Amino acid sequence: MFNYRDVLGPDGLIARRRANYERRDAQLAMAAEVDAAIRDRRSLAIEAGTGVGKSFAYLVPAILHVVEDQVRDFSEDPDGAYFPFDAEGESDAEKTAPDVPAPSPDAAEEYSEDADEPFRVESEESVNADGVTPVEMRRVVVSTHTISLQEQLFEKDIPFLNAILPFEFTAALAKGRSNYVCRRRFHNAAKAASTGTLFETDLQKELTRIANWLDDCRDGSKSELNPTPAGEVWNEICCERGNCLGRNCKYHDECFYIRARKRLETAKLIVVNHALLFSDLAIRGDGNGGSILPNYDVLVFDEAHTMEQVAAEHMGLELTQSSVDYLLTRLYNDRTNKGLLVDEASQFKIGLDREIFIDAEKTVDDCRLRADAFFSDLNDWLDARPGSNGRVMEKNIIPNRLSAGLVSLREQLRRCADSLDDLNRRAEYVSACGRVDAYLLAINSWLEQSQDGFVYWLERASGRKSVRIEMRSAPIDVAPILRAQLFNVVPTVIAASATLTTRTHGSKKSGSDRGQTPPSDEPRAIAAEPDKETPETREAFEFFRSRVGMTGSRARALGSPFNYREQMTLVLAQGLELEGPNREEENERRLFAALQSYIEETEGGVFALFTNASQMRRATDALGRLLARENYPFFSQSDGAPRQRMVQMFKESSRSVLFGVDSFWQGVDVPGSALRNVIIVKFPFLAPEQPLVQARIERVKEQGGNPFRDYQLPTAILKFKQGVGRLIRTKSDVGQVVVLDERVHRKSYGRDFLRALPDCKLRVDVFN
Ligand code: SF4
Structure with a gap:
């Protein structure tokens, strides 16, 4: 029967479509794992290094799953079925493919729900006598952490596959309701604004801008508006839970949100972000039988290294x-x-x-x-x-x-x-x-x-005029909640990321000599037997799977196809930190001097990744003007610019230098020579005094574990791998990763960080 190899393999549809196609064995291996997990209705944690092409590796088996009836017909009679390629290799579908696959008009007409009606959790049997989900009940949800991946999936990968595959499927991008303008509320606000009872004058101008946009917007969502509308105005005109008239609304038939829900209901493939996915899980978990998303039998959780963090953020108060x-x-x-x-x-x-x-x-x-x-x-x-x-x-x-x-x-x-x-x-x-x-x-x-098992805390945030108080809570351990609400409910959950595995020399099940192996001698791809997990794989995934409650799943790690020996040099700075009391200021001065020298070494093209916002500000103060004088376009997150804008400006020059904290360690993609030097200022350990981290440390202790070995170190290693992963994004990228943290030499766990990296060239710079 037609399968993923017919699309991704050396003679497959993509190879025939793309002149520059390259065979990717790891991509085929990942597609095989995803395909098997879907067929067997089980979950899979899969680490796929940068360059594997993981989005196609999960999208192709996922799409073939939801159109299996068409696949069967096609396999039995390929000549009789529609096949999209003409003699020149361009598909008819591709010539006419819409940017966004649309649901069929008939299906949309049948839709009868209103915007405030949740989707009902379907009561029919979700499997037939053979233990298989009937095709008509199949649906795949793909969840991402970053907007950039969501855009790549929805604007490039899915339309491409929709164009080349000889099957018809529908896809939709799910956004929260507050992303859509409500026409009724907009008209109310415009009327109230005209009487001067709602807004100040400057905000009324914003309404005029939105009125002009409404005349010819595409899907009525906020992301189409540039610049982003003022929050005070948008909150007054967006769709709101409990504020919809449904069929009683005179704008019902032209309502953007209702249309979006129709697309969701008819779509077989839905792309969401993690925040919306967890909101959906929360609504499903309240026991009232409703949901934001229609039912699905396969969930692909991409960028899964963020799963624990995002789950905690969305399950608390x-x-x-x-x-x-x-x-x-x-x-x-x-x-x-x-x-x-x-x-x-x-x-x-x-x-x-x-x-x-x-x-x-x-x-x-x-x-x-x-x-x-x-x-x-x-x-x-x-x-x-x-x-x-x-x-x-x-x-x-x-x-x-x-x-x-x-x-x-x-x-x-x-x-x-x-x-x-x-x-x-x-x-x-x-x-x-x-x-x-x-x-x-x-x-x-x-x-x-x-709520038992939750940690509660207060934060202070800077408001416009004064400090504002924030009350927060979060589950200490998300694993039992995810197990009950996700892994035990959805037949197949695929957790995919470039960074899921950790191996620490002191970890509970590791061999005693692991920490002694030099980094360049470590095997990088963890191979698994086709049908059974090796102890090494189990150990490498133990941390991730236990943190998120995915303990019954299969795991597989696939190395990157890039040649890191040729493409990446790891530079370890040694001797920057002087020992002895009261050396903090001097040590920081030496650190910043080293930072400057490494920026000059590659003449820019630098991401410097900090773990501490105050230290980044001091580095910005110490080096910012100096770098600007030397004609380095300089961007620091301390200056408060939005991340996307900073990355955009960074790419415009080969001499750019960017200082960033937390959000720059992951999800930022700068392929090519613009980024050729990633400087890790400190290892990214979570601040142990942060209330949630503190509570988790206590929990590990209560359970008889070692908090540093079992929680803090593996968490830091995963983030370190993400930071290093910013450097090599394509097979032609070359550059260096510089580690300025002295603990890489002084502490035994320094080797655990190095062992997490791919095999590459190593250089040690000794400072006196
Ligand atoms: S149906 Fe009417 S009230 Fe409901 S979201 Fe749409 S425009 Fe607003």
Whole structure:
């Protein structure tokens, strides 16, 4: 039967289509693993080095899975089936392929749900008597961490495969509802703005810009607007949960969000980001039978090295002072006398109805005072604990002065909603009630610390005028939650990344001599028997699989096809750090001098990766002007520029130098000679005082483990591999990775970092 080899193999469709096709054995091996996992309805953790071509390796078997009925017909009678290639090798489909595969109009017509209706979790049997998911119930979701990968999949890879494959399939990009403009809310906002009751004058101009865009936008989503619209305006006009009239809306038939949902329901392949995927899991997990995404039987979780972090971020609570302020100001701003309630009150000159809205304004004022007092109490609680990391270990650390006000506000908003016959106007109040309810739940849950196994903490963030308080919580261990909500529910989960494996010389199941092997002698690709996992593979994946709860899955690691011996030099700086007391300043001066010398060595083309924002700022202060004087285009994340913009500007010169922290260690792609020198300033250990990290360290200790060996070191190694992975993006890239962290020589675990790298040239620079 026609299979992935007929697409990816040396004589396959892609080889026939692309003149510069290169055989990639690792890609075929990965496709075989993905294909087998889907057929056997089991999960797979797969590490595929840079250059393997992992997106095609999972997309092709995934697509063949959802169109298996067509594949069978085609295999039985290839001459009778549609085949897209003409004599010159260009497919008919490719000549006419739309940019985005669209659902069939008939299927879209049959769609009957409204925007506020969740997809219902289907109740039919999801497998037939042979233990196979029927083709009509098959659907694949591909989840990514970064927008750049999402764009690559949806704008390049999927349209290409849609054009060359002799089968028809539909694909859709899923975005959260707040990404779409709501036409009804837009018209309401435009009307209110014209009476001057909603926005300041400068924000009204933003509405005019959006009105012009609406005339000929493609899918009505925010990403089409350049520059990005002001948050105050977008929040007033975007689609909101609980604020949709469904079929009662006069814009229903031309609603962007409804159209997007129709595309989702008919799509066999859906691309999402991790945030939306976890929101979907949360809604599925609440037991009410709803979901954001339609059901799927295969999930490909790409960039899976972020799985634990993203899961923790989305499974916890987050309530910020700014969000409470925002809701109250949106309802009634006493300083400017603008807001939703003012707009509504202005519709009635006198009478009971007007009084209802005036009363609600007074309740908002009361809530504002209560919110100020509540967050001020939390701030004082932090002040009373100088040097604290903000972690909260007891319940009800302050009196809850806010909830009573929010309960009154909810009642007032209900009265407002009940007084309005017009569904259009009423919807805003119903939605605001829902938001107040969510805040009440979050405040009570956080103060009561109601979720077992969660860590609770406070953070301070800089607001426009003052420090703002943020209340947060997160699960200490995401593994049991993911196991229950994901791995035990979805038949096949493929976790793919270039960095999933770790092997530390002290790890529980490793051999005792592992740390003694020089880096260049290590075998780089971990081979596995076709049907059984080797102990080495098990050990290498143990950390990842246990952290995310993927313990019953198969694992496979495939090395990169790049020739790192030719393409990459690892440079280890030695002697930068002087031992002895009070040497911090001098050592930092020596570190920055070395950083400068390595920038000059390659005449730019440098990413310097920091782990500490304060140290990056000091390095920026010490070197920024100097580098600019020497005509190096210099970009530092300390200056607050958006990441994408920094990367774009970096690529414009071969002499660019970029200083970055956290987000630059992963998900940034600069192929070619623009980036030829990655400098690792420090090994990327998580800050042990961060509350979630601290709680995880305690948890490992409680379980009898060694926190450094079992959690901190492997986490740092995975991130180190990501940082180093920024350098070689194509087979013609060459460059060096410089490690300035002295611990690479002084600590035994330094070798664990080196062993995680591919086999490459090594140079040691000794500083005196
Ligand atoms: S149906 Fe109407 S109210 Fe609902 S999201 Fe669409 S435009 Fe907005």
